[in-house]
Amino acid sequence: MIELREHERKTLLIVERLDGKASVEQVINESGLSDAAVMRAALTLQEKKLVKMKEKKQTIAKLNKEGKLYAERQLPERRILDVLYKMGGEALLSNIPKEVDISSNAVSVALGWLVKKNWAVINQKKGTIALVESLLTQKPKKGADEKLLELLAEKDTVVIEELDKNPQQAVATLKRRKLVETKEKSTYELELTKKGWKLVKKGLEVAEEVTLLTPELIITKKWRETKLRKFDVTASGPAVYPGKVHPLQQIIQRAREIFLEMGFTEIRGPLVETAFWNFDALFQPQDHPAREMMDTFYLA
Template identity: 30%
Template structure:
């Protein structure tokens, strides 16, 4: 019997009594792993070898996981600090507990995200309380990490715990198929009778064509069904795909894009929107204030007109808020809670000069709010801001714009609900139905800007405006059930690798 050299080497390295893994067979035969794999499958097809396949799952600590073995999981550290501060008896300010815990950077978001999930306590309106009945010393995720760090097996660890640690990027899961080889009776007989090495070539070269040698050689057969190594290339994040698609749709509808600062004066973020300075959303409950010098350069005439609108109202029937208004507060710097601050800059003429109708502008940028983390809320997220300035606009025009926009993403069941905003009247929220759960998800807020907003800005025409949630749009188009699956420290990487934006 004549066989190619690689097959002869594989046969000689195989055993009739012991199962030999392919990687060890390749080493003993002096073959590359891929060459050995091809030879083994060809010999199996000839009935000379038997291939047994078993699935193997191994777990390995990531650098972040190893770090938490030493320092402790962020949520455990937060819980212990909260207990030491007495929050199991009475809630305390979340910021004070976080500061005392020593958590920094991304660890803070990780701790907050897992604190409630594990039942360590509650976070409500900026206050944190610890559950006195929780047992952080018996945290199953911490125990699993410690066991792996000591070289232990994971056979006794709950599968859900391992899945959670993998999703948190604290463990790497390596799944592979282990193939072992044994000689069949026919293989043993062939070796006993003797096998000769056949001269074969695995590729056709220009020299062989020129000399005519190709007519006399034996070519190696290729097994197109043989497994190939999995290669995962990079891809654009599904949220970025959604953002780019949103931009394409809005530009196609005649809109221009706005840009502006993430940290801005409260004047642009809230005062221009006719938001009273004592509104709860402007306190530390929702706002991220920055400890930096105030904004010095604001249009003085515009500041005076906005202050007048707050104190006295606009028009004959205007009444204002009868609440404190401070220019120092207006100049204070905070992270924007919505990108409507950009709309105020553009509508006032500060960014691109005075605008004449019709005008259409949008932005898709990040905003920051001190929200409670859950399946539909993050501390920072992307907002789709937009507005149209024209004559004789109505709510019907606004609703029609949304219908046209969302149809581009295959969403045709938008629902509208009346709502109150300090800066728009009439106002309404938008809801879309989740494709998997059937749940109605709030996806945006909108309305017609009030005179108290437009008159100080010097705008004499109707303006309809909206703020839509990019992440929630992505949830509707991809089927993600938790906003944290899309981005952040708990993102589901397997989901992101396969998720596509549909439209």
């Protein structure tokens, strides 16, 4: 018979209730247990071949400080576009920084994106920027990058793998523009095995377990009705390393490693060295403080 602890029973029943498949996050939310408790239970259930645990890597995207600012105020190229419409479709390049509240560095980047998105053309001879003919009558629709900015501002984070192709490309674009940050995250999914299904169909009850036998339980004799958690007294304890390397010795060892990595060769010398080889051969001045009796142990 397979013995299960309280947390293991809870985890198993929640996975069964969620059609035999559930992520660790779902189990945490449903059970109210801590992350560590659920992971510990899941690993034990996997060892007992009651569940399979699969690791799934995800890339999480979120806006940085500048990205949040652009999500609130729109991308700089969109703001310049709005200015062009107000100015009749054409404006002097020198007037753009005055009309749009963005830095001069951001203006040059925004102008590049205006041309790249085929929203405007720049006339270097005249020093002007003008809307392309097709946009004179109507504004361009929001692109994938702008929609993604709005989505991230609303949801705070998104899983890149769950996005469609266009938004995924938009993430790469916004990341190059240093508006979005991404990080890898591992999620775990639990799935009941045949053995697990067989066990839950027999019927499982979640009984509260007590890990500490208190005086109160003994006096009231409730210990007779309480389920005490079993402990494996044969299990090995954590490794203990009482001896520690002295901090100064650690520094010496690190300095040694650095010199060796730089290409120096380590040689062995006598325990007692002559002052000539220790000081003069190294071109150390006669009045150097290291030659004093406080820093050097002299043998007569």
